[in-house]
Amino acid sequence: MNSDPDRYGPPTEDFSDSVADRLSEAPTDERVHRVALALTEPTGVSEVAERADCSPNAARRHLARLADIGVLERVTSDPDTFERNESYFEWRRLNRLASLPEGERDRRLRELLSEDAAYRDRYAVERPSAVDPLSVAGDDDHGDAEQVWLDCRNWEAIREEISDLRRVRRSDSIVDEAV
Numbered sequence: 274m275n276s277d278p279d280r281y282g283p284p285t286e287d288f289s290d291s292v293a294d295r296l297s298e299a300p301t302d303e304r305v306h307r308v309a310l311a312l313t314e315p316t317g318v319s320e321v322a323e324r325a326d327c328s329p330n331a332a333r334r335h336l337a338r339l340a341d342i343g344v345l346e347r348v349t350s351d352p353d354t355f356e357r358n359e360s361y362f363e364w365r366r367l368n369r370l371a372s373l374p375e376g377e378r379d380r381r382l383r384e385l386l387s388e389d390a391a392y393r394d395r396y397a398v399e400r401p402s403a404v405d406p407l408s409v410a411g412d413d414d415h416g417d418a419e420q421v422w423l424d425c426r427n428w429e430a431i432r433e434e435i436s437d438l439r440r441v442r443r444s445d446s447i448v449d450e451a452v
Contacts, residue, residue: 305335315354392428401428
């Protein structure tokens with residue numbers, strides 16, 4: 274399984290209070306940016322302003338700037354609503370992985386493939402979506418439903434990173450062949 278849980282696993286401490294304190298002390302643009310990163314569905318300027326504790330005009334200005342640089346997408350303009358631009362975050366994730374030394378990427382891929390195999394063995398299915406947390410919860414091998422659900426979320430993240438690492442490897446091969 275995961276050889277370094279502090280590096281890749283979910284946090285074991287509740288940081289919500291310290292995050293709230295830091296957010297309240299941050300400049301307006303940073304508060305809006307942090308709120309914007311969590312916009313997974315179209316959200317209006319006034320709601321962002323409320324979450325970021327700023328005026329709607331300040332929120333609108335910062336949201337428009339984030340949309341201009343591609344972090345957000347403007348979904349509607351009357352009223353203004355925004356959501357995360359998932360393509361931007363995918364590009365950032367792939368770019369981060371591509372910047373790792375090839376040996377580090379290969380090591381990480383081997384580690385993730387091993388973790389994926391361990392989850393397949395543990396739950397006797399090929400993918401996390403095939404696990405029903407309520408049906409396997411409570412037995413000696415899997416723990417309670419919440420733990421099974423957390424395992425499935427982690428397993429999904431592992432599979433996504435495996436896919437991303439393979440995409441980076443393929444794009445490297447395409448570039449090498451073109452040169």
